[in-house]
Amino acid sequence: MNLFEKIFNYQLISRLEESGSYTLTSHERAWLKTMLAHPAADQAFMPDTLSKLRALLETEPTLGISDHIAQKARSAERQVYHPLLRPLRSMIMNGSGIRLTFRLKNGGVYAGHLGFPYRLEYSMVKREWYLLWHHMRHQSFMSTRLANIVSVQEEAISPEHAAALPAQIAAKLEGRKEHAVIEVVRLFNPELSRILYAFSCFEKEVDYDSDEDTYRIKLAFLGDESEYVLSKIRFLGKRIRVVEGAKLQRRMLESTVKALARYGE
Incomplete structure (x- = not known):
């Protein structure tokens, strides 16, 4: 495989996104061909789409993992795909x-x-x-x-x-939406990509203040998802602070008071 087949360059990726294009490595193509051979692919794709994908990948090799990997018993879990x-x-x-x-x-x-x-x-x-x-x-x-x-x-x-x-x-x-503003503590600016990934499933905008070298993430989420947002805020810990969003601030204060009551002096 050509080591320079996929160039992680911001300008190049931006131009590709503007034109609706996307780069795939040979390993990713092999993985996709292997997954399309699974019986579940017949339900996940329209027949025309599935035929087109298989035709495009006809000359690609598969990963060849079927003889080496066996699925063991596991606990029941909900599937992301649904027939409807x-x-x-x-x-x-x-x-x-x-x-x-x-x-x-x-x-x-x-x-x-x-x-x-x-x-x-x-x-x-x-x-x-x-x-x-x-x-x-x-x-x-x-x-x-x-x-x-x-x-x-x-x-x-x-x-x-x-x-x-x-x-x-x-x-x-x-x-039905609620809004909050999350500020990244300046010391943890190098971890911005990790912080954004934690909030990847929510609508968001990122503002950067060059004078203060500070990032602020404006989140929009449904009311019943506030507890999930709180779990992400607690996970990121001292890397961020909630600067806007009274409900989230109140819940974080309650959590802090309970933690101090249990572990503090």
Whole structure:
């Protein structure tokens, strides 16, 4: 393999991103070809996409690990992939409505509810996929676990309605968001990439103050994800401080007081 096949240069990568291109090493291509041979690939990709990928990688070698690696028994875990992801993504892209039947927490079932799908969202806290959608009858914003969806069918709605609903849903979703500003302690500026990775699953903006040599990360997250944000803040410890976000500051103060009560003098 050419040692200079993939050049980690910021300017080069920026130009590639602007043109919609992405560089792959031969090892990454071999890994992808090996993964596409797995039976799960038939469910994860559309047939045309899968055929195209396999054709593009036809001349590439595989990793050749099947004879050397065996999967041992393990505890049960939730899978990131869900069978409803592909059909729901298609309905969202088509701007069509849905006829949804789903289960409730108490075991009841709501059948045949007409709605408009807005977005698929993966919760890092609960490790589950959710469908964000607009309930046509109640005119309300809904968030439903894919695991609770019994059935879903595509329904035609007027183009005018389909064009207006995304903006309405986006406004309601924005109202559920919380915001906070995280400041990186200057001593730990060299660890900025690690700190940003910890918050990689959230909407964020990074500002740099050249006079003070300080980075500030503006986070946006849903209210029910605040505990997950707190876990990341505690994990990063003295590298960062919460400078804006009263709720997070209050919860960090509570944690500090409890820790001092247990371990402090």
